[in-house]
Amino acid sequence: MKVAIVGAGVMGLNAALACQARGHQVTLYDQFDPLHTQGSSHGNSRIVRLDYPDPFYLDIMVEGYSLWKKLDQKLGGQIFRESGIFTFGDSHHPDLQTLEQGLINHHLPYQKLTDNQSIFPALHLNNNEIAIHNDRAGWASPDNFRTKATAHLLANGAQRIQEFIPDPASLKATYDKVILTTGSWTKQLLNLPVIVNCQTYAYLQVPNPQDHTKVWIEAQEHGIYGFPPENSTTNKIKFGVHSPGPEVDPANPDRPITQEKLDLLIDFAQRRFGIKSPELINPQSCLYTNTVNTDFLWGELETNVYWASPCSGHGFKFGPWIGERLADFAEEKLLPTAYARFNHNV
Numbered sequence: 001m002k003v004a005i006v007g008a009g010v011m012g013l014n015a016a017l018a019c020q021a022r023g024h025q026v027t028l029y030d031q032f033d034p035l036h037t038q039g040s041s042h043g044n045s046r047i048v049r050l051d052y053p054d055p056f057y058l059d060i061m062v063e064g065y066s067l068w069k070k071l072d073q074k075l076g077g078q079i080f081r082e083s084g085i086f087t088f089g090d091s092h093h094p095d096l097q098t099l100e101q102g103l104i105n106h107h108l109p110y111q112k113l114t115d116n117q118s119i120f121p122a123l124h125l126n127n128n129e130i131a132i133h134n135d136r137a138g139w140a141s142p143d144n145f146r147t148k149a150t151a152h153l154l155a156n157g158a159q160r161i162q163e164f165i166p167d168p169a170s171l172k173a174t175y176d177k178v179i180l181t182t183g184s185w186t187k188q189l190l191n192l193p194v195i196v197n198c199q200t201y202a203y204l205q206v207p208n209p210q211d212h213t214k215v216w217i218e219a220q221e222h223g224i225y226g227f228p229p230e231n232s233t234t235n236k237i238k239f240g241v242h243s244p245g246p247e248v249d250p251a252n253p254d255r256p257i258t259q260e261k262l263d264l265l266i267d268f269a270q271r272r273f274g275i276k277s278p279e280l281i282n283p284q285s286c287l288y289t290n291t292v293n294t295d296f297l298w299g300e301l302e303t304n305v306y307w308a309s310p311c312s313g314h315g316f317k318f319g320p321w322i323g324e325r326l327a328d329f330a331e332e333k334l335l336p337t338a339y340a341r342f343n344h345n346v
């Protein structure tokens, strides 16, 4: 089959890899160059974890997690690093309770800690707090993935065309199947009920980088998260705020950074790492596409035209799994009405 994929972020590239691996001729369209910074899939790190507070997503990641290891091997490494994850907060926080219950239900090993010294000595835990430590987690590099996936696709006969496609369904005239993975631009393209926000993150110099070996998430309303240093020669870590920032139009290249979110990061560095005067380095902002309940959306626009918006700031880790499902749609092995929580007619 000839398959056109519009949108070369993590979803489009994974759909392209899955379609190519199944023997189809792939053409990938994107309005920007392969390493652009206007969408949601750029930078050096995204958390990939198997554990999830919501059992629906946990069930998917039980399948999807190992796909990152396969992808890393297929593309020659430097895509996924398994570090383990440290999720912490008030012992009664519902996310920690459901996360632990999910691990128990799936018979997955984990540690529940009240004293983090042995595992994450740089982080301060309060008396009423716990941490769930799970080895099956780490971080993927969006930029390494985009570089290597694009090279692999092109070396194996795919085409990449840099062009904005205003009416993707019109590609049906040339291709057997069309897949739309247009990220935040899907809102206008398909008139989706989503909000596009800017999310803030920054780097922080830490005094003891060797004590930061885990990805981590603080279970609280702003969902602050972070990473270990990106290589052994740096003393900087990246951390960010998950709660929604200002609403933006993805067509406008300006990505505002809000002081309120920077203040949350400064507060975190003081509270948790004991850094008296934290200096945020290189603050940046990136697009989230949010649904009201943070579920992903996908569907069939018309016969042979499929779309997916795996969004709400937690989609990256599902990229390889979503790519396989989009290839299933194209091969008519699975209907987009599968997975009722994702169903959306446009």
Ligand SMILES: Cc1cc2nc3c(=O)[nH]c(=O)nc-3n(C[C@H](O)[C@H](O)[C@H](O)COP(=O)(O)OP(=O)(O)OC[C@H]3O[C@@H](n4cnc5c(N)ncnc54)[C@H](O)[C@@H]3O)c2cc1C
Pocket (backbone or CB within 6 Å): 006, 007, 008, 009, 010, 011, 012, 029, 030, 031, 032, 038, 039, 040, 041, 042, 045, 046, 047, 048, 163, 164, 165, 166, 181, 182, 183, 184, 185, 186, 199, 200, 201, 240, 285, 286, 287, 288, 309, 310, 311, 312, 313, 314, 315, 316, 317, 318
């Ligand atoms: C700061 C930040 C941190 C995050 N952290 C995590 C994390 O730790 N873990 C996690 O799982 N997820 C995380 N996410 C979410 C995750 O990154 C996104 O869900 C994912 O990248 C979305 O990928 P996408 O391919 O759907 O969209 P994008 O990456 O935005 O790709 C869409 C592409 O479509 C192209 N396009 C759009 N319209 C057209 C058109 N008409 N014609 C041609 N091209 C078009 C765009 O140029 C773009 O390249 C984070 C997101 C941000 C912003």
